[in-house]
Amino acid sequence: MAVMEASRTLERAEVEKLVREVLTQRLRGQITPPPARERHVMTPSGAGGPPHPLVVNVSARHMHVTPADLEVLFGPGAKLTKLKDLYQEGEFASEQLVTIVGPRQRIIPSVRILGPVRNYTQAELSYTDGIYLGIDLPLRISGNHENTPGCTIMGPKGAITINQGVIRAERHAHMSEADMAYYAVKDGDYLKLRIDGPCGLIFNRVKVRYHPKVVLEVHIDTDEGNACDLESATHMELMK
Amino acid sequence: MAVMEASRTLERAEVEKLVREVLTQRLRGQITPPPARERHVMTPSGAGGPPHPLVVNVSARHMHVTPADLEVLFGPGAKLTKLKDLYQEGEFASEQLVTIVGPRQRIIPSVRILGPVRNYTQAELSYTDGIYLGIDLPLRISGNHENTPGCTIMGPKGAITINQGVIRAERHAHMSEADMAYYAVKDGDYLKLRIDGPCGLIFNRVKVRYHPKVVLEVHIDTDEGNACDLESATHMELMK
Numbered sequence: 379m380a381v382m383e384a385s386r387t388l389e390r391a392e393v394e395k396l397v398r399e400v401l402t403q404r405l406r407g408q409i410t411p412p413p414a415r416e417r418h419v420m421t422p423s424g425a426g427g428p429p430h431p432l433v434v435n436v437s438a439r440h441m442h443v444t445p446a447d448l449e450v451l452f453g454p455g456a457k458l459t460k461l462k463d464l465y466q467e468g469e470f471a472s473e474q475l476v477t478i479v480g481p482r483q484r485i486i487p488s489v490r491i492l493g494p495v496r497n498y499t500q501a502e503l504s505y506t507d508g509i510y511l512g513i514d515l516p517l518r519i520s521g522n523h524e525n526t527p528g529c530t531i532m533g534p535k536g537a538i539t540i541n542q543g544v545i546r547a548e549r550h551a552h553m554s555e556a557d558m559a560y561y562a563v564k565d566g567d568y569l570k571l572r573i574d575g576p577c578g579l580i581f582n583r584v585k586v587r588y589h590p591k592v593v594l595e596v597h598i599d600t601d602e603g604n605a606c607d608l609e610s611a612t613h614m615e616l617m618k
Numbered sequence: 619m620a621v622m623e624a625s626r627t628l629e630r631a632e633v634e635k636l637v638r639e640v641l642t643q644r645l646r647g648q649i650t651p652p653p654a655r656e657r658h659v660m661t662p663s664g665a666g667g668p669p670h671p672l673v674v675n676v677s678a679r680h681m682h683v684t685p686a687d688l689e690v691l692f693g694p695g696a697k698l699t700k701l702k703d704l705y706q707e708g709e710f711a712s713e714q715l716v717t718i719v720g721p722r723q724r725i726i727p728s729v730r731i732l733g734p735v736r737n738y739t740q741a742e743l744s745y746t747d748g749i750y751l752g753i754d755l756p757l758r759i760s761g762n763h764e765n766t767p768g769c770t771i772m773g774p775k776g777a778i779t780i781n782q783g784v785i786r787a788e789r790h791a792h793m794s795e796a797d798m799a800y801y802a803v804k805d806g807d808y809l810k811l812r813i814d815g816p817c818g819l820i821f822n823r824v825k826v827r828y829h830p831k832v833v834l835e836v837h838i839d840t841d842e843g844n845a846c847d848l849e850s851a852t853h854m855e856l857m858k
Contacts, residue, residue, distance in 0.1 A: 505844035506746050517816050517847070549817075576757050577789075578822040579845075582814075604745035605819075605845035607757070 451533025691773025
């Protein structure tokens, strides 16, 4: 009996040690989501060429938060701190990670908040994530939360439950006026994105999103990035 | 101290209860992977039409096993038992589930074995799964294991470690002679699969796989099925 007792204790101690290690690693930021992958096609600009090179980025699951929700999750006075800059000026991946809780008693940990803070709280997930969590994700452009589901979000200092704002982001191309002029499109139009390679495909619906201060950047999610294996792409083309 | 002790015991008892519940549910088959999704386009056959309707199925992650590996995983004399028939005659989803262990100290539980048993053991995963597990998946047609990675697989009665056989299945269309004649292709050729809908796209490389006893069926994986949101497809077309 003493041996069995010792054996049980050891197992529990080991389990507790593992949990502690995972928590410690997470606190140190050693366990993080896979990095967003990025592909550039450096097409010459000027002289009839496009004003900006074609950049396609995979958006891994992430969140945007309001200042008030940030304080509930990370404590009074909490601010987003920069982990690294993103491609668009002023946008950044923060060091702050949260856990999303879904209705199937499943969680997704280490979901990164992208800054700066927004005037809405939103979770952008892939359909793979949605099926795992048990959330039927609507396809939306960021910020459009009409008839979208909510979820519970846990931070180190507190949890929030949002009633809406959980979406799959519709594929889109951020464009300045010069980019729209070059591709002869306007805000809200759709373009096609051709990805050649072993998993080649053509995304037929890439929505144009105009902002005066952006440069050309296509965002697809991890399902889309993995479906076409963006990393192994041999050629990319944005076309009407 | 007694209260804290009781409190600790309660927590452990609750944890153990939860684990037991999960195991019981799994044994009862109440926790299963998301079902493979299926879309049909019922095009009339005969009179110049295709010999078989266009059927596109999403293959969720799954395994094939040899009789010998099945016995290690499920005990001496173990046989695959049928959960449900698949679209191709003789193929079936078995009741047997295993756990795949990857190099990042992460596991994927409840991976279903598809029967009948094969003369090789193989795990077919999505890139999303591969990134999660830490396995760099090669793109292969089923059965081609040259220079493919392995993994550890746990069953209720034992574990195996395979040195090769972990792949992402290349998109493919199972075709009979009549199907190949209709689409004017031969074994190993590539076709395009057009999916219209809110997440519309064209898969440019769908490999033709001939077998005399199959009927037309396209297989894509969960990344691909989620990228195009196969469930919401309004039209599908297989074309050269």
